Amino acid sequence: MSRRLSVDLLPGLHPAGAAGGTALVIDVLRATTTATTFLEHGADAVVFAPSPELAFARRQHPASGTRTLLAGERGGIRLEGFDLGNSPLDAQAGSWAGHTLVMNTTNGTAAAHTAAQAADHILLACLRNAPAAAARALAREGDITIVCSGTDAQVSLDDCYTAGVLVRGLLAAAPAGTFLPNDSAQMALALLDRWPDPAAALQASAHGQRLLGMGDTDLAFADLALDVAFCAELGVSSCVPELRGSEAGGLVFR
Numbered sequence: 681m682s683r684r685l686s687v688d689l690l691p692g693l694h695p696a697g698a699a700g701g702t703a704l705v706i707d708v709l710r711a712t713t714t715a716t717t718f719l720e721h722g723a724d725a726v727v728f729a730p731s732p733e734l735a736f737a738r739r740q741h742p743a744s745g746t747r748t749l750l751a752g753e754r755g756g757i758r759l760e761g762f763d764l765g766n767s768p769l770d771a772q773a774g775s776w777a778g779h780t781l782v783m784n785t786t787n788g789t790a791a792a793h794t795a796a797q798a799a800d801h802i803l804l805a806c807l808r809n810a811p812a813a814a815a816r817a818l819a820r821e822g823d824i825t826i827v828c829s830g831t832d833a834q835v836s837l838d839d840c841y842t843a844g845v846l847v848r849g850l851l852a853a854a855p856a857g858t859f860l861p862n863d864s865a866q867m868a869l870a871l872l873d874r875w876p877d878p879a880a881a882l883q884a885s886a887h888g889q890r891l892l893g894m895g896d897t898d899l900a901f902a903d904l905a906l907d908v909a910f911c912a913e914l915g916v917s918s919c920v921p922e923l924r925g926s927e928a929g930g931l932v933f934r
Contacts, residue, residue, distance in 0.1 A: 682859060683858055683859050685851075687826045687843045687864040701801070702799060703799035704813055704825070705795050707829035708807055708842045709887050710785075711785040712788055715804050716804060716806055716809050717768045718781045719919050724743075724746050726933045727927075727929055729789065730784070732761075732762075735750050735784045735929070743780055747780070748780045748781075750781075751771075752764075753765050753785055756904065766785050768907060768910050786831075791829035794827070804921040804922075806842060806911065807882075808911070809918065809920055810842065810849060810914060810915060817850065837885035837887075841868070841878070843865070882911060892904065
């Protein structure tokens with residue numbers, strides 16, 4: 681029996697009968713890239729909080745033996761009172777052993793919470809870990825749903841392109857006939873012909889253009905162009921954040 685391979689162009693757009701199995705959640709610009717980088721650089725855990733208020737509450741009650749830091753943004757700008765923004769370059773620059781990073785972002789953290797309501801297993805995927813994430817999902821039994829976070833409730837090229845990379849990897853790694861891709865999966869796959877270069881796809885997206893534009897108009901955001909380039913690197917990380925539990929403060933990935 682073929683396994684269903686579905687792409688949700690926005691969180692919650694699950695095809696009929698697609699509940700269960702494994703969900704790969706994408707917010708390539710930038711939440712899932714940043715979360716992956718925190719764990720790659722030693723973080724004990726990354727917690728996706730459902731709101732800034734619950735993130736602050738989580739900091740007041742840290743897990744035993746760890747230091748809790750808050751990371752997140754609205755509209756690309758670090759949330760007031762948070763320790764860090766949503767930059768994967770900031771995550772790469774630190775050593776996070778002994779730290780739990782609690783994240784709340786404009787799109788990605790909410791998408792993970794939506795996916796967790798329908799799937800048995802949740803993985804965070806981005807371009808940097810796409811081959812490893814596809815392999816981890818393939819090793820699980822059942823259907824696979826790739827969930828695009830989108831941007832401000834709109835379908836986004838950057839996430840759909842990343843979904844296409846994952847679809848390509850899954851189809852290439854599995855025996856012929858293993859998967860039955862839905863229409864959205866085939867649409868995402870077709871984007872790879874239009875943009876063979878991941879960096880060009882991310883730069884062409886509305887979200888990428890907004891981040892690049894912020895850097896062009898305000899020197900305080902000059903590093904955002906470097907963030908976009910970092911997020912476009914393909915297959916350079918073997919770290920795949922996986923949901924390991926939930927708590928009042930959010931979803932716990934390790």
